Amino acid sequence: MLHFTNARLIDPETGTDAPGSLTVAEGMIAARDGTAPQGARVIDCSGKCLAPGIVDIGVKVGEPGERHRESFRSAGLAAAAGGVTTIICRPDTSPAIDTPEVLEFVTRRAREASPVRIRHMAALTKARQGQEMTEIGFLLDAGAIAFTDADAVGTNTKSLARAYTYARSLGALIVGHPQEPGLSKGAAVTSGKFASLRGLPGVHPMAERMGFDRDMALVEMTGVAYHADQVTTARTLPALERAKANGLNVTAGVSIHHLTLNELDVGDYRTFFKLTPPLRSEDDRIAMVQAVAEGLIDIICSMHTPADEESKRLPFEEAASGAVALETFLPAAMALYHAGAMDLPGLWRAMALNPARRLGLPQGRLAIGAPADLVLFDPDAPFVLDRSSLRSKSKNTPFDGRRMEGKVWATFVAGEQVFGHEG
Amino acid sequence: MTFRARHLLGIEHLAPEEIRSVLDLADRYVDLNRRTVKQSDALAGMTQINMFFENSTRTQASFELAGKRLGADVMNMAVAQSSVKKGETLIDTALTLNAMHPDLLVVRHPNSGAVNLLASKVNCAVLNAGDGKHEHPTQALLDALTIRREKGRIQRLTVAICGDIAHSRVARSNLILLGKMENRIRLIGPPTLMPSGVAEFGAEVYDDMREGLKGADVVMMLRLQKERMDGGFIPSEREYYHRYGLDAEKLAHARPDAIVMHPGPMNRGVEIDGEIADDINRSVIQEQVEMGVAVRMACMDLLARNLRAERGAKAAETYV
Numbered sequence: 001m002l003h004f005t006n007a008r009l010i011d012p013e014t015g016t017d018a019p020g021s022l023t024v025a026e027g028m029i030a031a032r033d034g035t036a037p038q039g040a041r042v043i044d045c046s047g048k049c050l051a052p053g054i055v056d057i058g059v060k061v062g063e064p065g066e067r068h069r070e071s072f073r074s075a076g077l078a079a080a081a082g083g084v085t086t087i088i089c090r091p092d093t094s095p096a097i098d099t100p101e102v103l104e105f106v107t108r109r110a111r112e113a114s115p116v117r118i119r120h121m122a123a124l125t126k127a128r129q130g131q132e133m134t135e136i137g138f139l140l141d142a143g144a145i146a147f148t149d150a151d152a153v154g155t156n157t158k159s160l161a162r163a164y165t166y167a168r169s170l171g172a173l174i175v176g177h178p179q180e181p182g183l184s185k186g187a188a189v190t191s192g193k194f195a196s197l198r199g200l201p202g203v204h205p206m207a208e209r210m211g212f213d214r215d216m217a218l219v220e221m222t223g224v225a226y227h228a229d230q231v232t233t234a235r236t237l238p239a240l241e242r243a244k245a246n247g248l249n250v251t252a253g254v255s256i257h258h259l260t261l262n263e264l265d266v267g268d269y270r271t272f273f274k275l276t277p278p279l280r281s282e283d284d285r286i287a288m289v290q291a292v293a294e295g296l297i298d299i300i301c302s303m304h305t306p307a308d309e310e311s312k313r314l315p316f317e318e319a320a321s322g323a324v325a326l327e328t329f330l331p332a333a334m335a336l337y338h339a340g341a342m343d344l345p346g347l348w349r350a351m352a353l354n355p356a357r358r359l360g361l362p363q364g365r366l367a368i369g370a371p372a373d374l375v376l377f378d379p380d381a382p383f384v385l386d387r388s389s390l391r392s393k394s395k396n397t398p399f400d401g402r403r404m405e406g407k408v409w410a411t412f413v414a415g416e417q418v419f420g421h422e423g
Numbered sequence: 424m425t426f427r428a429r430h431l432l433g434i435e436h437l438a439p440e441e442i443r444s445v446l447d448l449a450d451r452y453v454d455l456n457r458r459t460v461k462q463s464d465a466l467a468g469m470t471q472i473n474m475f476f477e478n479s480t481r482t483q484a485s486f487e488l489a490g491k492r493l494g495a496d497v498m499n500m501a502v503a504q505s506s507v508k509k510g511e512t513l514i515d516t517a518l519t520l521n522a523m524h525p526d527l528l529v530v531r532h533p534n535s536g537a538v539n540l541l542a543s544k545v546n547c548a549v550l551n552a553g554d555g556k557h558e559h560p561t562q563a564l565l566d567a568l569t570i571r572r573e574k575g576r577i578q579r580l581t582v583a584i585c586g587d588i589a590h591s592r593v594a595r596s597n598l599i600l601l602g603k604m605e606n607r608i609r610l611i612g613p614p615t616l617m618p619s620g621v622a623e624f625g626a627e628v629y630d631d632m633r634e635g636l637k638g639a640d641v642v643m644m645l646r647l648q649k650e651r652m653d654g655g656f657i658p659s660e661r662e663y664y665h666r667y668g669l670d671a672e673k674l675a676h677a678r679p680d681a682i683v684m685h686p687g688p689m690n691r692g693v694e695i696d697g698e699i700a701d702d703i704n705r706s707v708i709q710e711q712v713e714m715g716v717a718v719r720m721a722c723m724d725l726l727a728r729n730l731r732a733e734r735g736a737k738a739a740e741t742y743v
Contacts, residue, residue, distance in 0.1 A: 193620030197435075199535035199556030199592060202619055269536030313514055315534035317555075 001025045001040035002372070002415060010051035011366040012348035022050060024372040027414035031368065045376060048409055051348050052364050053085025053116075053373035054329060055355040057146075057175070057253060058229055059304040060322070061087075061118075062393075063109055064102065065094030069394050070306040072106075075326065076114025078391040080419035082327040083375030083408045084302070086117040086356070086363055091128070092150035098123035098134045100142040107143055115418040116411075117373070119145045119359070121175060124163050130154020133163035136172055145359050148175035148229070151276050153211060155181060157218065164222040173225045173359070178212035178236065179277065188317045189278045194263050200316060205233035205284065208277060212236050216243045216250070225249040227358060231297055232258045232277050234287035241296060251358050253299035254288050256325060256332045261285070261398060271312045271319035272398045275303070289341045292350055299358065300350040302329040306394030324392045328399050334379050334406030344379065372415040381407035424448070426725040429733070430542045430549040433558035434599040442600060446568050446577070449714070449721035453568075456492070456717055465724045466495035469526040473499045474516075475552070476532040481687060481712070482552050482561075486529045489719035495527065513537060514544055521545040526730060527723055530554075548726040550719075553592055562686055563596035565718040567604070569711050570641055573682050578605045583636055583677070585611040586645035586667060586694050587656075589618045593686045594645055598626060611635035612667060615656045632666065632673055639677040644669055644685045647694045660693055670696040674705070682707050 002024040009020040009032075023031040023040065036042050056079070062069035079087050089106070091097035097106060103122055110118035122144035126132045129152070136147060147167055154160050167174055184203040189195045191202030212228060216239065219226045231240060231252040243250045257275055262282045266273045273279060280288075291297040305322025312319050325332070333351065336342045348364075356364030363373050387400040411419035424447070425440045434442070455461055471490040475483050483499065490497040502516065511519075513532070520528065521544070528549045530538045535555030542549040553559040571577040582601050588594045588610050601608050608626040610617065621628055629635030636642060647663065657663045669683065683699055683706045691697040700706050 191619035193623040196589075196618035196620050196624075197595065199554070199558070199595060204619070268539050310512070313512070313540075315513060315532070315537040315540060315555075317534050317536075 001037055002412070003036035003040040003042045004045050004050055004376070005036070005042060006047055007045035007050040007376075008047055009366060010049050010344045010348050012052065012345045012353040013365045013367060015345045017344050022366065024412070024415045027372055029366060029368055029370050029372050032366070043376075048376055048378045049344065050374060050376050051344070052352040052366060052370075053375050053411065053413065054083050054351045055086040055088070055359075055361065055363055056084045056302050056304070056326070056329065057088040057227070057299060057355050057359070058090055058301045059087045059326065060090045060092060060306060062306060063093065063106055069308055070392055072110045072113040072118060074391060074393045075304070076116050076118065078324070078326040079116045080411045081391055081408060083330045083377060083411050084116060084326055085373035085375070085411060085413050086119065086361065087114070088145060088355070088359065089118060089120045090150050091121050091123045091148065092152070096123045096128045097121075098126050098128070100135060100138040103139055103142045103144060116413050119143070121146045121148050123147070124149050124167070124174060125154060125159065128152040130156050131159050133159070133166055136163075136167055136170055140170055140172060146173040146175050146227070149177070151177045151179070153177055153179050153181045157214070161218055161221060164218050164224040168222050168224040171225075173227060175227045175229050176215045178208050178215055178228050178231065180207040180210035180214070183207035183210065187278065188274060189266060190263050190280050192263070192281065194266070198266070198269065203278065205235050205280065208233050209235045209239055212239050216248065219243070219248050219250060220246070223249070227299070228252040229301070230255055230258065230277060230303065232280050232288060233284050237287065237291055237296060244296075251298040251354070252296075253301050254292060254297050255301055255303035256329050257303065257323060257398065258285065259289050259292065259300065260332050260335055265398065269316045271314065271316055272323060272396050272400070274316060274319055274321050275323060276321040289336060293342050293346060298350065298354045300333065300347070301355070302326055306392055307396045308394055312396055322396070323398050324390065324394055324396055326392065327390055328385065328397055328404070330375070330377060330408060331404040331406035332399065334404070337379060338405060372412055374412040375408060376410040377406060377408045379406050381405065383407060426729065428726070429729060431560050431722050431726060432539055432542055432549065432551045434560050434563050434596045434603070435558065437603070439603050442564070442567065442603065445564055445718065445721050445725065446571055448724060449564070449568050449717040452717040452720040453714065456713070461492050462494065463492060464494045466490060466493035466527070466727055469495045469727060470524065471495040471497045471527040471529065471723070472520060472525045473497065473529045474502050474520070474531070475500075476502050476530070476537070477553070479531055479552070482531065485712070485715045486552060486719050489716050489723060490527070492716070493720055493723060495723075513541060517541045517544045521547070527726065548730050550722060550726065556590055556592055556595070558596045559592040560596050561715070561719050561722060562593045563600040564722065565711060565714040566597055566643065566684060566686075567600055568714045568718055569684065569707050570682070572710075572714075573707055574640060580640040581607045581609065581638055582641040582643060583609040583611055583639040584643045584645065585632065585635070585669065587616045587647050588612050588621070588645070589616045590648060591645050597643065598624065609635050609639065613657055633676045636673060636676040639681050642669065642674065642677055642681055642683050644683065644695050646686065646688065647690060664693055668692070668694055668696060669699055671699060674699060681705070684708065684711060687712070
């Protein structure tokens with residue numbers, strides 16, 4: 001049993017940010033604002049924030065195939081240190097997670113190795129090629145939480161329509177990547193003055209809208225539940241708003257990087273800032289922050305994508321895309337809080353409650369009876385990020401050397417402490 | 424003489440007075456190059472390596488000659504055919520060369536930013552001889568020298584840059600240099616060959632060539648690369664020549680004393696009419712080639728001075 005006293009409780013479900021105490025028993029939240037039960041371990045939070053653990057949709061772990069980049073062990077340790085208590089993995093592995101056998105393998109590996117909860121998305125089509133649908137039924141039985149081809153956008157709309165229709169009949173959630181693959185082919189950055197001056201191939205922001213519009217047509221046609229992994233440009237927002245108003249079963253996410261960085265951060269070809277989709281203009285970044293604050297964009301994710309040094313130390317166009325983010329997710333999000341763009345319950349709605357709800361998980365809440373997946377953090381504690389200190393096997397963070405605020409003090413999964421700040 | 428740079432990676436990082444320093448010194452090398460004995464000892468004892476990851480005859484020859492006239496030991500590495508094909512990364516190639524202690528590294532590479540990456544890994548001075556669609560600083564400097572010698576100044580001129588702006592590193596470097604020197608710049612070409620965000624460049628943009636050439640002091644033509652035709656950027660060579668090829672009729676819209684420039688190699692009958700290219704009263708294309716050697720000598724001389732000063736300072740530190 002655990003009893004947290006002197007806590008600042010962040011509850012996204014009720015939208016409250018208030019002092020209080022919390023009691024945990026048998027891995028569940030047992031009481032709010034009660035007294036410490038007999039024999040409980042009392043944790044004096046001394047005013048620090050206690051919030052539901054982060055639920056992160058779309059994390060890449062290198063199993064199977066690329067364990068040198070990230071294993072379930074290293075990803076789990078990084079997540080625990082970052083206050084992420086549930087990782088939802090992407091299936092863009094090598095090979096892709098597209099059969100129940102591979103899914104069972106990674107599920108077992110993850111359970112053995114990770115201190116935090118790990119759930120898996122499965123590929124929607126075989127080898128993520130957009131042609132033949134995977135065994136969606138078997139994969140659901142084996143524990144697939146959603147279906148996605150990640151950033152491989154299929155162009156065979158007939159096949160996709162069939163996969164969506166089939167998924168709909170089983171109540172499966174599709175996670176799409178809104179992008180028009182023809183228009184975005186070969187792009188390394190967002191088109192515009194910066195791209196032109198650097199001489200880098202750019203993609204027009206409209207490619208995201210085109211991809212989103214197509215996916216919405218398929219959703220309207222099939223009735224499937226759909227989550228857009230990342231909406232990153234202002235041009236997509238009216239289409240998202242319309243889709244929701246029309247009653248489509250649609251939600252949208254955005255990565256923490258697209259909320260805190262813009263295209264100019266690439267500077268002199270810094271490949272750690274090369275992401276998919278590419279970083280956008282400052283106007284787009286501001287529009288995304290506002291859309292999250294207003295609830296139009298439902299979910300913030302880390303899009304954790306480990307890449308080794310060799311794949312990043314290349315000319316920009318040839319370098320790998322993506323950034324690690326499990327450990328920097330929370331401090332990066334604190335920048336939005338300190339800038340006054342969002343309050344803490346609002347952030348936790350997007351980082352814990354909404355993703356859990358979308359996936360049908362009981363996490364993301366401080367309600368009695370909810371799983372005791374918790375993060376204890378100090379939103380003001382400053383530090384300078386040193387990438388060599390990251391627990392991820394890959395150190396490709398865009399925040400190296402950056403002054404950040406927000407430190408995780410302790411992380412709990414089902415009432416068990418999985419991380420404690422040293423010193 | 425003001426020139427602080429350690430590398431010459433682009434015009435972007437040069438201040439106007441640094442550009443002037445290069446041009447002033449290059450003027451002196453033009454004189455040297457016109458003598459029978461064209462030798463200087465500015466780079467005596469130094470090693471220059473030319474690394475061209477992209478095929479080039481003219482630029483490589485120009486750099487080679489420039490180095491030799493300054494007394495450097497010059498080595499050409501045909502990397503386009505060698506170790507890169509064997510899978511060696513750019514950084515490994517750079518580290519290998521670095522171990523041979525070159526003093527000047529001249530690099531051309533098909534990827535934008537590749538020369539910046541390389542410069543961050545070596546101890547010598549790096550000259551960008553063209554990286555992808557990013558910059559080609561010595562071309563912009565030689566163009567500036569040609570203009571200054573022809574027009575007597577390199578500011579308050581109306582310069583029209585015509586053709587495939589989107590894919591041209593020459594256009595980017597010229598745009599930056601001419602902007603820094605306070606000229607009026609016009610970009611002329613079909614909208615499909617204009618870079619994205621062109622409206623924010625501080626230049627006037629025209630898709631009508633005659634309109635754009637009105638009152639121009641300098642007409643810079645760009646090479647239309649054959650692969651652009653396959654990419655569907657323009658409908659055909661003949662339509663391009665009709666609308667954007669420089670001929671006497673279109674040139675008549677520019678100032679009567681306007682000069683015509685081209686970085687070469689030319690596609691006669693595609694972007695420029697043969698007669699205009701050969702008209703000694705208008706075309707300064709041959710002068711550009713001559714200025715190229717002098718400008719490259721000036722750049723390497725200035726970088727070598729900084730390199731010596733830096734090494735001298737380091738050596739002094741070790742004695743203390």
